[in-house]
Amino acid sequence: MFAQYPDLDPHNVSVITADERGAGVARSFGIGFCVTPLTKDNLYATLDGRLGRDDILLNLSVEVATVSLIDWCQQHDVLYLDTCVEPWAGGYDAGRHPIAHTTNYWLRHEALSRRGKGKPTCVIAHGANPGLVSHFIKLALCELAIREGLAPDAAPSALARTLGVKAVQIAERDSQTDGMPLRAGEFANTWSVDGLMAEARQHAELSWGTHESRLPPGAAYIDDAPTSGVMLDAAGVRTQVKSWVPSVGDQRAWLITHHEAHSIGDFLATYSPDGAMAYRPTVYYAYRPAPKTCESLARWGNDGLRPPALKTVMVDSLVSGADELGVLLIREQGAYWFGSVLSLAEARQIALHNSATTMQVVGGIVGALAWMLSHPTAGVVEAEDMDASCVMHAARPFLGQLFGLETRWSAGGRPDLQIQDFWESE
Secondary structure: OOOOOOOOOHHHOEEEEOOOOOHHHHHHOOOEEEEOOOOOOOHHHHHOOOOOOOOEEEEOOOOOOHHHHHHHHHHOOOEEEEOOOOOOOOOOOOOOOOHHHHOHHHHHHHHHOOOOOOOOOEEOOOEOOOEHHHHHHHHHHHHHHHHOOOOOOOOHHHHHHHHOOOEEEEEEEEOOEOOOOOOOOEEEEOOOHHHHHHHHHOEEEEEOOOOOOOOOOOOEEOOOOOOOOEEEEEEHHHOEEEEEEOOOEEEEEEEEOOHHHHHHHHHHOEEOOOOOEEEOOEEEEEEEOOHHHHHHHHHHHHOOOOOOOEEEEOOOOOOEOEEEEEEEEEEOOEEEEEEEEEEHHHHHHHOOOOOHHHHHHHHHHHHHHHHHHHOOOOOEEOHHHOOHHHHHHHHHHHOOEEEEEEEOOOOOOOOOOOHHHHEEOO
């Protein structure tokens, strides 16, 4: 990676982390490496003096509050980028907080409340997903519009409504494997185990489409706002849906809570002159992780979500597979998938010590950095606020195959496309 960006001096990069993972790789490149878990109490003391005006803080952590980092960066004129909006440790615990305050919907709005142009740019939730998938939406709608003889330069929300998009799945399938059986008490993943467990433990969330006739049993709006998202009465690890990806067609996936379910829903919403919402598709993340991770989720769920004895992030041990990440725009007449398919072998040709999954995230980070450096005083923004052409130009080398594909797929075989048509029993 440093060879591809000769202007980036490794000696100007330093890492603050909670443990020794990655220390050898960082030090081999001359990158400073400091093991100091960040907390509410030590955040300012740890960061003060490390970064100055127009420097960049790249947050790839879990259990470090996004809003606290944004506040510090804006006070110190430092640019900021993360791949997920995070709370402090315990922030997802509904036993300690009002349940609405544990949702991604709430966390997103807390971060966006710090908006304001003229302040240092702080890009939230911009990895692969959330992040790149919001640009995939823009590109997919343009391609569909051209296919159907519509003007592709219309607003994405207008295109989605005119094209009859009733639901959007962020549809992903990870087929990477290390060829080894899952050990007793182990939870394995191709990216952060802690990150996936936190997401899968949360109540499943989604943007609620205007075409939906009724909420599922036990579901509720998260707040009283007209644009409120919906929270199901079940954790993501216990919520499965029918989905579709190009490599296999039909697949069973977990409905995992994610930032982009809300940001894309808001992005595609249209309103009547009186301010009432006239259109919004149902939006959610349908994730089929690596085979070993599927087994990990199933065992963890059967074990009452107790902490695993062993957490394994599979990167260098992987031997084959790919990550297929896209957006599935679902209409009465079928669906359109647009996204990236990156093999493990392709990812390792780009940079060692990565999986296909982490390399797609790198693409989102590099794309966001390119946009941020051209817009250093935009305040707090998310992917929907950014120019897709700028982001995708920088991200494209990290994404492998990038294409769109139409399918006649329909989850329930009914034209009204209600969320219940997509449910899968555990």
